[in-house]
Amino acid sequence: MEILERDPHIELRVNSEDRGCTRDELVSGFQWADGALTMLSDKIDRELLEVAPRLRVVANYAVGYNNIDLTAANERHVVVTNTPHCLAEATADLTMGLLLAVARRLVEGDGLVRAGLFKGWAPEFLLGMDLHGKTLGIIGLGEIGTCVARRARAFGMRIVYCARHEAPTASELQAERVELPELLRRSDVVSLHCPLTAETKGMLGAAQLAAMKPTAYLINTARGACIDENALIEALRTHAIAGAALDVYDGEPNVKAGFMALKNVVLAPHLGSAATETRVTMGHVAISNILAVLNGGIAPNPVN
Numbered sequence: 001m002e003i004l005e006r007d008p009h010i011e012l013r014v015n016s017e018d019r020g021c022t023r024d025e026l027v028s029g030f031q032w033a034d035g036a037l038t039m040l041s042d043k044i045d046r047e048l049l050e051v052a053p054r055l056r057v058v059a060n061y062a063v064g065y066n067n068i069d070l071t072a073a074n075e076r077h078v079v080v081t082n083t084p085h086c087l088a089e090a091t092a093d094l095t096m097g098l099l100l101a102v103a104r105r106l107v108e109g110d111g112l113v114r115a116g117l118f119k120g121w122a123p124e125f126l127l128g129m130d131l132h133g134k135t136l137g138i139i140g141l142g143e144i145g146t147c148v149a150r151r152a153r154a155f156g157m158r159i160v161y162c163a164r165h166e167a168p169t170a171s172e173l174q175a176e177r178v179e180l181p182e183l184l185r186r187s188d189v190v191s192l193h194c195p196l197t198a199e200t201k202g203m204l205g206a207a208q209l210a211a212m213k214p215t216a217y218l219i220n221t222a223r224g225a226c227i228d229e230n231a232l233i234e235a236l237r238t239h240a241i242a243g244a245a246l247d248v249y250d251g252e253p254n255v256k257a258g259f260m261a262l263k264n265v266v267l268a269p270h271l272g273s274a275a276t277e278t279r280v281t282m283g284h285v286a287i288s289n290i291l292a293v294l295n296g297g298i299a300p301n302p303v304n
């Protein structure tokens with residue numbers, strides 16, 4: 001904001017409230033703007049792009065960009081950019097936090113202490129799963145998946161992964177590439193690090209969850225819609241898997257009531273990149289993409 005305010009060539013319209021724009025605010029902004037800095041909660045569809053005669057760049061303040069209609073943007077020669085690189089470490093930190101929280105029952109334990117139910121150390125009290133020596137299955141070994149795998153290696157875990165291509169970091173991580181059915185069968189923890197696309201939408205449904213070990217945990221810091229959430233609720237309820245920890249939801253900020261009733265799920269409110277330095281860097285990246293295009297240059301992080 002300070003950088004843009006200092007620029008004499010830039011006229012700004014800002015939603016300075018800590019919430020997403022309403023549809024009306026988006027429409028009136030897009031009717032007016034040459035460039036837009038958007039959030040993953042802003043739906044940038046064809047209809048919105050069609051009311052924007054001057055628009056040249058949409059810089060999404062996120063690494064994911066499934067909220068933007070890229071086909072419509074391409075047709076209108078609008079450059080779409082994201083914020084890669086800068087949020088992988090923070091998202092990987094949160095992934096490990098979620099994994100530890102669910103596998104070592106931290107949230108359950110916190111609730112118990114606060115309720116005055118801690119009666120003292122006991123050999124079989126709140127037992128969880130050891131991580132060392134276990135297998136972590138990573139779906140999508142890109143930047144974030146790689147940062148998670150490095151952390152998991154330091155915890156003594158073995159890595160298997162599935163991805164469309166052999167990952168360049170696979171040998172560093174001693175990670176073995178397998179097909180999804182084998183990953184689900186072998187993993188003690190499954191963690192999603194893929195974008196939401198037509199291919200990954202609903203990729204973990206009832207059949208895939210049934211293929212996981214009954215002792216396994218599922219972690220999702222990618223996008224909620226990659227999982228069939230009703231099937232996941234059922235798998236958790238019947239203990240077909242041991243537990244799950246979620247940071248993202250299909251239709252968020254709404255979270256299905258079925259999750260709320262379960263003890264074996266940890267529910268975080270989309271905090272993957274929510275760390276101060278990371279969010280500041282994401283801002284710099286988004287602004288540099290907007291300024292590059294508006295100044296007639298090449299955006300550093302285009303996705304179309």
Ligand code: GLV
Pocket residue numbers: 040061062063064065087222272273
């Ligand atoms: C957050 O979900 C992001 O895509 O950056």
Ligand code: GLV
Pocket residue numbers: none
């Ligand atoms: C636990 O606190 C131990 O000392 O083993």
